[in-house]
Amino acid sequence: MCRYHRMLGEPVLWLPGSDHAGIETQFVFEKKLKKEGKSRFDFDRQTLYRMIWNFVEENREINISQMKKLGFSMDWTRYHYSLEPEILKNVFTAFKKLYDDGLVYRKEKIVNYCTFCGTAFSELEVDHLEKDEFLYYLDYGPIQIATTRPETIFADVAVAVNPKDKRFTKIIGQKAIVPIINKEIPIISDELVEIDFGTGALKITPGHDATDFEIGQKHKLPAISCIDPSGKMINAIPELEGLFPKEAREKSIELLKNLGKLIKTEPLHHTVGFCYRCKNVIEPLLMPQWFVKIEPLAEPSIKAAEEGKVKFFPPRFKKQYLDWMNNIRDWNISRQIVWGPRIPAWYCLDCNPQIKINFLDKGKNFVFGTFAEIKDKYSFEEIKNGLQSLTAPVEAKFEIKENEKCPVCQSTRLIQETDTFDTWFLSGQWPLNTLGFNPENPSRSSEDFKYFYPTSVMDTLWDILFFWVARMIMFGLYLAGEVPFKTVHLHSRVVDKNGQKMSKSKSNVIDPLTMTEKYGTDALRMSLVFGIAPASDFVVSEEKIIAMRNFANKIWNASRFVISYLPPSLPDTPLTSHPHPDDRWILEELDKTVKVVTKQIETYHFGQAAETIYEFFWHSFCDKYIEMVKPRLSDPNALNTLYLILNTSLRLLHPFMPFITEKIWSLLPNQKEPLIISPWPEI
Secondary structure (H helix, E strand, C coil): CHHHHHHHHCCCCCCEEEEHHHHHHHHHHHHHHHHHCCCCCCHHHHHHHHHHHHHHHHHHHHHHHHHHHHCCCCCCCHCECCCHHHHHHHHHHHHHHHHHHHHHCEEEEEEEEECCECCCCCCCHHHEEEEEEEEEEEEEECCEEECHHHHHHHHHHHHECCCCCCCHHCCCCEEEECCCCCCEEEEEECCCCCCCCCCEEEEECCEEEEEEEEHHHCCCCCCCCEEECCCCCCCCCCCCCCCHHHHHHHHHHHHHHHHHEEEEEEEEEEEEEEEEECCECCCCEEEEEEEEHHHHHHHHHHHHHHHCEEEEEEEHHHHHHHHHHHHHCCCEEEEECCCEEEEEEEEEECCCCCCCCEEECCCCCEEEEHHHHCEEEEEEEHHHHHHHEEEEECCCEEEEECCCCCCCCCCCEECCCCCCEHHHHHCCCCHHCCCCCCCCCCCCCCCCHHHHHHHHEEEEEHHHHHHHHHHHHHHHHHHHCCCCCCCCCCEEEECCCCCCCCHHHHHHCCCCHHHHHCCCCHHHHCCCCEEECCCCEEECCCCHHHHHHHHHHHHHHHHHHHHHCCCEEEECCCCCHHHHHHHHHHHHHHHHHHHHHHHHHCCHHHHHHHHHHHHHHHHHHHHHHHHHHHHHHHCCCHHHHHHHHHHHHHHHCCEEEEHHHHHHHHCCCCCCCCCCHCCCCCC
8 A cells, every 4th residue: 555655656654663462462471481380470560561571672673574574665763662651651641631531530340350361351352252051040039030150149139120020020129038148138120131031030249240230330239249350259158269160150059959949950052251362251340440431532533434534444344333432331441460551540558558469578478468457567668669469449549640748648658550551542542642742732743743644544454443443533533633544444354274363372373474485575465465355354375375476486487588578778769659459459458457456456455456467467468468479579569568568567566566576677677766666557
């Protein structure tokens, strides 16, 4: 795309850069630690952060080298990294603006928590997969309930029925009895209960289910947790304490059977949430998290798409974008990981003595407790230096700036939030921060920002439309008052033979440099474009790369043949007004090809454009015309035609196969400028 527009004579900037990929990077690094017999729990957060930083720096240079070797036509003097000090300063400024505008809040909500990765995830980061499990029918005294999670009955606070369900009208307001623990809980009515599911009666466990939490909030019910962030049972009976949920489920079923409280079991095919990184089951947990109120940001972003200020290709993604934006929920921007910038909020430990702290003492022993419990045993410096994480109660007081002393009690024992930003919070501001936007004084933004913002095209994978594109649009409008780009082009995604997205954390990536060393960069580039439908999934096979290597050989051999017959300099005289029929035919084919390819590129059908050029060069030019013209190689008109066809073909091919075309171009007579800045063929 960039090479094409540069050949049109347009000013082109493709900004290089990379984000820190918080969860993905830490996940990969933890796999490395595991091979060494270590884990993240062996280190304080400062040490672990430094280790990951060094690991990333070693690999970031490899990534940059790969992009350069693959011919990414970028301005490398403008390279940016999401953890650069100036970018972080702007991110923190944006966060404070959101907070000051009442758009950031900290609240206890049900979140998607991975007990293996040790962090919460947004709904977009959860893989919802079909699974065969069981529905358990349990006796709750005057009412029977059905549940998929009998291990969570210890956190039940009510049983709910639909007010329209006449079967239960008379018992609403009565008490149900939770089996095993014989706890009385109220029977309530709520419209969210599905009449046709199970018995029509739903056990309400606000600490472990989003719907239950919503019902609990509405009816002012307490929320109890029976699974902790490590994924182990708490607040249960002694036999279950410390077990993982799967073991606790088996034990609970056994106990329910023995008590005669398990009425029946039915197979159930339903959807279960899994961590998109480690593939373990997601636990809905009630935790304090940082959120962005999204509706005020979403409304102008919806309007921008509806009014055509942002266009989408393929067009079908506009509907997907609008559907998602119209049903968007507040954004959980906090992650319980080390790798990434910490949220700029500071707690006074003396004002918030109930803050829970995990740290390593001087002897590298793990210590856990509230500040009130540990403050007399350990110095503040020892706690701070060995800090791993903290969890502040939802009612904890904080400041969105770093002070030397607490403004309330004058204590100097201030500690920063250990939750880090969701990577997409930083990436959502990427067009602004990489172009030099000044969030404190927009009028003093850089000349680059004033010239290039809003950009023309945002090209990215279709599967991060909501993760990244939507958030860039929201931040662009909120901070700068303009959309960050006019067109969103969603390209295809390379998957492995099992249809899984290629990812370093999955270890299913084909090393592009290995392929380029075997078959050449142009062959790999062409294989990633040729015949690929827009915004689709496709598998890159070595056979296809070999086929494109063969095409590169065809280009080279045909070009050598043509050049071997061309004089050192060609006359600028036009072709005869009465060309040979063979010449007329190939020139007409060339003219059609230029028109079609130009239109295909303009409309983002790059896969079709590659096919069109391939068909013309290999079959029309090489297989037919070159064979037809061989008897006339002494004819100047034939040589002029050969030169014109090769010259134009190289320009058409250049955006796809820049290395071989640039080399051949340098061998042509009459060429003084590099192909990269030569004009695109005229229609």
